Amino acid sequence: MSTLARPYRALTIGLVVLVALMAFEAIAVTAAMPAIVTALDGLTVYGMAFGGTMAAGIVGTTVGGGWADARGPAAPLWAGTAGFVAGLLLSGLATGMELLIAGRIVMGFGAGLATVAMYVIVGRAYPEELHPRVFAAFAGAWLVPSLVGPAVAGVLVELAGWRWVFLGVALLTAPAALAVAPSMRSLADHRGDGARHGGRVLWAVGAAVGAVGLHFAGERHDPLLIPLFLAGLVATAPRTLPSGTFALKRGIPSLIVTRGLLGAAFAQAEVFIPLMLTRERGYSTAAAGVSLTIGAVGWVAGSWLQSRAPRITPERKIGLGVVLVATGVTAAAVSVLPEAPIAVLLTGWVAGGFGMGVAYPTLSAQVLALSAPSEQGANSSALQLGDQLFSTTVLALGGTLFAAWVASSASAAFLSSFVIAEALALLALVAVPRTVLPLRVRSGGTSVERSATGGAGATVEA
Template sequence: MVQQITNRKVVTVGLLAALFIGALDATVVSTAMPHITKELSGFNLISWVFSIYTLTMCVATPIFGKLADLYGRKSVFTAGLLVFAIGSILCGAATSMSALIWFRAIQGFGAGALTPVTFTIVGDLYPGEQRAKVQGIFASVWSVAGLLGPLVGGTFVDYISWRWIFYMNVPVFVAAFVLVFFFLHEKFEKKAKNIDYIGAIVFTIGLSAMLYALLNGGEKYAWDSALIIGLFIVAAIFIALFLFTEMRVKEPMIPLGLFKTREIRVIYMLSFLGFAVTAGVMVYAPQWIQVVLGHSATNSGFTLMPMCLAWPFAATMTGRLMFKYGPRLFIVSGAVIVAAGSLWLMLIDADSPYSYLVGILIVIGFGMGLLATPILVLIQNAVDWSQRGVATSTNSLMNALGQTVGVAMFGTLFNNAAAGLETKQIAHGMHVVFIAIFVIAVAVVLAVGLLPSQRKEPGKPQSSVAR
């Protein structure tokens, strides 16, 4: 438990810097990939540069979340920073695509600590209404990074070198390390810890097999291929072993007791479904603009900017007003607005103007901004301090899984519906995807109805925090 903070604002700046650069790194690489593959060769390995980062980040997220509860936030956060910085330096120095992929795996593992532990520390530092406001600001970081990522990446590639998209992380992380390590003071009770090694191992194997199958099925390998089927079987076996293990160990990596609370179950469901919708929109809306409407890649990229601006605006506004009006109002409003935007997306056709897509992305981005902050605050209020880290990291895992499963499902639907490469066939395939996005958005609205009535103030702190 945090007992003394020398300078809470300084720590907050350090956390923001670390979260921002981690989020930026997830988007900045896409702009530089043509130059990277040209220099390092291995174009056929390009998908692995992204996939391995997602895979290791998903695996590491709940592990770091649990370690933060066992060993304190600061030590785990700074360890994650160090791993990410090492991975960044190695990526910048890579001399082959294979090496870059391995180094991206290290980077992703370090990134698995940044988001969940950052939000956990914020939950510790700020009580009541302040927590909701600050969480709203932090929740918007990913959208801002998504907006700036292509611009930053393009600038480094054009004027310096693609290697500096990785090297630029180092000074930022040094600053973040200093601000957090020296100004965040924890009085953590030292006692014998029972680490769930077996749970971590079987979870890593099971989730890795499932993510590899989802990221490569339908593209590199057919869904009914022996490899993909075998991976899903391995995933099912090891996830079952993981659940069996978690029911018996003293300090489970993911306490299954979390899921006994209906509120948390519903919130995790909302996170999973909401980010599946977001993934589908961000992948296929730009493609519609390029292929069906005939706009340039630059224009399609700029179309995402309003969404990336509407999301942080709504998240920040929600953080300021949620304590006054309660989280349920914003969750319901966000779900309905996302569904409305998805319905609009489903109804567009080849004759729909470009401005419709801009409006759709603004609506969906605004709705997701309303959802993100109250979901995070509700989770942190629903558990004790000793489980806040793992509860927050599990929500981050649900976000990532929603995106991964969503992209895999939408890709399969698109490939099955688009019978060829003609514009009409591609448009039909994407329209099928838009229908699926709307169905999931409706499921989000229905899931909101399962939330129990709020029994306590949304900003009520669970632990004492010195000001």
């Protein structure tokens, strides 16, 4: 069965286009922001244009999970899409940097709501065997924006003005949402107690403040604020995730940790590879950017292949992905040596991207598989939230360490960044065996798997 078969065609196309538009917005705005802050005289609050969006996304992700469980995914999807469009319009029509930041905050909150809702829609609208293919399509939806987003943003800024980076995406979002609408009426209704997730929202606000504060403190290398915000993040983040997450409880908690560690490892290495190539190897910015492109291509290739290998167990797919990411990070670390051929880095980073493509969709599909229908929103929210919090924390601390060392020894600074990434990948490998739940045999010859939050999963014959 295909995700483009008649019952799923419009839904698949609509969801993939929505993901692609959100990806384009994230990538294109980064490229256009220098022109925007010049036009609006907003250099002093440049970081807030990104930090505010990230914080709002963390809160939106948490709200969306509980809302989808309590009322179904349609309401948070429409509210999130409306918020995303409203934020785009507010940003595109902004007359000052304050309004643009407000628009970016609304946009981030809306995107957080909609993204979680889309995960729940995947769980309820598609049969389980198609879940890996849908998530592979989501990964593919990031490829084109990754390749052409900066260039398209540059052309829009030059020919039409920076406002159309926002307004153009807003105009295209409505048709994609309309393609999804008919399928919303036929979704199975599995409503849970979303109210019990309400307390997580307040903790998510605290975690968002801690994450953004840590990011800014790291940028400013503030020795007082860094431990303060880190302590706040450590105190609040565990309350936003399922019980037993940081104890590597089997099942969903370990899936969340594995994805968080893996995403943080990949991001930690990826942000320093272009800088290393330009500073230490003398490559141009465009040439150094090729490393990011081939990583994205590898990611999409891995996503496509994992979705067509149903006989390979999820545990093996996740383990293979982690090993390949660790291999890619090792190649980056070796490339710190001036005598190392650049082909080592490029080959390794293709493997790393491929590993992410194999592991990420599998992790997402497994969370849905182990979740009771009434818990898919909360668990999908936790998966994405863990991803955001792990990556934000590691990038802030890794960037601070890099800045402290780069003046005295650039090679040591780059090597330390890759060592951190390698350590995270190896920790993820330790967590992989705990992503699988043992079957508990019941009387009558059947076994049942339970989700991390206690909901019943699929019943299978022993």
